[in-house]
Amino acid sequence: MENYMENNNVAIGGVIISEPEFSHEIFEEKFYKFSIKSKRLSNYEDILPVIISERLVDINKIQVDKIVKINGQFRSYNMQGEKKNKLVLSVFVKEIEFLEDNTIVTLNNANLIGYICKEPVYRKTPLGREIADVLIAVNRTYKKSDYIPCILWGRNAKFCDTLKVGSLVKLSGRIQSRAYEKKLENGEVEKKVAYEVSVSKFAKVEK
Secondary structure (H helix, E strand, O other), X not given: XXXXXXXXXXEEEEEEOOOOEEEEXXXXXXXXXXXXXXXXXXXXXXXXXXXXXXXXXXXXXXXXXXXXXXXXXXXXXXXXXXXXXXXXXXXXXXXXXXXXOHHHHHXXXXXXXXXXXOOOEEEEXXXXXXXEEEEEEEEEOOOEEEEEEEEEEHHHHHHHOOOOXXXXXXXXXXXXXXXXXXXXXXXXXXXXXXXXXXXXXXXXXXX
């Protein structure tokens, strides 16, 4: 039997930077969304979206500037748009702790086991650095899957480029946010944010 918590396990520390807002309701269970700020060792700050159930914590305790440690999963769902669907990613909370220690804000570990579901895109930067973008499908309960964008570097990127769609892989890294600009049909530029796992450890798993 598959252990779905081992397939998708994240631990993140951060500072709450937004008040909780109602997100959705399933079987009379309400879920709320908010954002946290997690710091890299380089001092760059990732802004990450979080989803939490009202049954897990008193929502009134989710307050700006509070330091939290979150254990959970990195999940996705398809949001239907007028022209095309959009992949929406967030950290789904299984456990939350409120802490005073601000050193926890650099905690950002993601461990995933999933299937490569799209041909990896391998490239080199103008300076010769090797990069690969890969989308993996991570199985969840009730026959659902989370589709997680990942970015690999160096030897991991080169190895990933040799793998086929359907390969089972195991990886570790950190969830990061990346701001970019998208040019619209009317010529205007829209500022957007992408979320992905920056992979530090990567291996193929024999099924």
